[in-house]
Amino acid sequence: MKVICVAQQKGGAGKTTIVSNLAVAYLAEGKRVALLDTDPQGSLGRWMDIREETFGEDDMLHFATATAYGISRAIRSIRKDADVVLIDTPPKVDSDVRWILKEADLVLVPVSASKADVWATNDVLDLAERAGTATRIVLNRTRAGTRVGDDVAQSVAELGARTLDATLSHRVIYAEALGHGIGVLEAKRSATVSDEVRALAGAVSAELDG
Ligand SMILES: Nc1ncnc2c1ncn2[C@@H]1O[C@H](COP(=O)(O)OP(=O)(O)O)[C@@H](O)[C@H]1O
Ligand SMILES: [Mg+2]
16 A cells, blocks of 8 residues: 655645545556545545535545644555555645654655745755655646746756656646546546646556555
8 A cells, every 4th residue: 555645835736636636546557545544624525525416426425624732643554445545735835844854755745836836845854854755746837838837847847856757737628627526537638638647647556666
């Protein structure tokens, strides 16, 4: 069983988007997925509610809320039902978050195309390093060839953290899918977007297995 945590102090960077889309990608690979939401805002729970209203319950997909302090117990209690555990986190990085980072095999840090996201990233990188957990930055809302995109990529490179080659582009379908309780893979609207989500899931698996 692998534990992936998505963390970033900046709200709106794409944590819940990445968790929900990775969940659907791993389900499509036949994996059993457990979601743990530690964000009191509960966006992932809302996504899950809508999903269950639409498709009914799914034996392959479990959901629970957890506190940062209770994360270890929460992981233990779902251990036998999951191949992949995905942990969503609140938009703050404080000492509590360390409990979560410590339990993860990999921490994904979304950075969307804004300098503010880059500035917000140092704390989580520091905390994860102290917890001894590997981190990878995931560039989100990328727009090929735009100047702010190049600028952000440059600043991210200066953070000294490793960045996944796989990125998510800026597409309305991500927002729509989140609101409909699905992943963009299930929306089947754009092969390009589906490909980038599968590529992200593959890149994350490669980091975990490598
Ligand atoms: N790549 C993207 N393209 C378009 N909209 C996105 C993308 N990533 C996130 N969003 C939208 O931005 C908002 C914030 O994303 P969310 O995943 O909820 O961030 P966080 O969980 O970090 O606060 C949501 O409405 C989401 O649908
Ligand atoms: Mg969120």
